[in-house]
Amino acid sequence: MPELPEVEAIAHHLREHAVGKFIERIDVAAISAIKTFDPPFTALQGLSVTGAGRYGKFLDLDVDGVHLVIHLARAGWLRWSDALPKAPPRPGRGPLALRVHLDDGSGFDLTEAGTKKGLAAYVVRDVQDVPGIARLGPDALSLDAASLGEILANQGGRIKNTLIDQRVIAGIGNAYSDEILHAAKLSPFKIAKKLTEEEVATLAQAILDVEADAVARSVGQKVARLKGEKRSGLKVHARTGMPCPVCGDGVAEISLADKSYQYCPTCQTGGKKLNDRRMDRLLK
Missing domain, CATH: 3.20.190.10 (MutM-like, N-terminal)
Known part of the structure; x- marks a missing residue:
């Protein structure tokens, strides 16, 4: 997307x-x-x-x-x-x-x-x-730690879902939310309003760094090359089973009905794999 x-x-x-x-x-x-x-x-x-x-x-x-x-x-x-x-x-x-x-x-x-x-x-x-x-929320590139903290204080869901909700923050989708959470070393299952002040500041910087870097790499490219440019810059999204470029652990996946998202257990969840209910049902 x-x-x-x-x-x-x-x-x-x-x-x-x-x-x-x-x-x-x-x-x-x-x-x-x-x-x-x-x-x-x-x-x-x-x-x-x-x-x-x-x-x-x-x-x-x-x-x-x-x-x-x-x-x-x-x-x-x-x-x-x-x-x-x-x-x-x-x-x-x-x-x-x-x-x-x-x-x-x-x-x-x-x-x-x-x-x-x-x-x-x-x-x-x-x-x-x-x-x-x-219905759009503030643009992702407009956020600083203070404004992000105000937004997250009212969000009781998982941080992954909060980041991709366009009514909350505009512009972030499934792929770059995985990249942002990996850069911030945050579990996608963390509850948004329970992030510490330090975690919010780290997340705000990760949003800016990931999105601004992707914009810098994309702007000026021919439109036909943008999809390839996007894939080349991803560290965890769509890289299930491949080594994390930061720690070398295998990238893990959570599968949903119509999409999936990826994370690094070592970098983001203390070495634990998150419960993937879809895969649990398939293995029974």
Whole structure:
């Protein structure tokens, strides 16, 4: 899933390659991805792209004051092309959801792999009209120890779940939350509001270090290379059974219904493996 660093890098790419150009037309290939009707998507035609930004994991393309807001969800992606096909795509065929043509022949496709569709596109006059943006908590890169402490004081759940709740903190997803907790040497099962003042300070620094480093590595990369860049920088996420680069212990995993997360027992849980109920049931 694209998270804060990848979305920031895509926004940077669009600022460099799309700003100043005019939208020639938009082809809708998957009606299910379209979440608004007023203004219609046709309202963007003939307008110039004036900016590109990010709200949490939402991508915002400013088109003369009208906003094309995109949430790539779990399996969505933006594919940039310097020369898009002129022929309109066939609706409902393949991963393509939306194609945006710019006046110089360049543009981008919004695609989504798999059968579970979550990619969403909105055309709004005010980004706060997008429900997901209106509900966002403070951006992960805006937090210091004091503000994070105030947030966590009201969170009674596990710190892993707190970090990925966009209503609490915006921008952190499953992968980078694993990396942040590993950097902070915290168990994903720790209760958020029970963290000590020292743990909160360490966590705040880990959030900044992990996210800022990933942004620095991602911004300036071609969009097609961002997924590989993300994978190359991960120390524990999606590395089950591989040695932790800090201590050498094997990275362990917790499996859930539709995702999993990873941690290092030595670095984060005092050498103990957390109870993986899904695996326990499979072994019975």
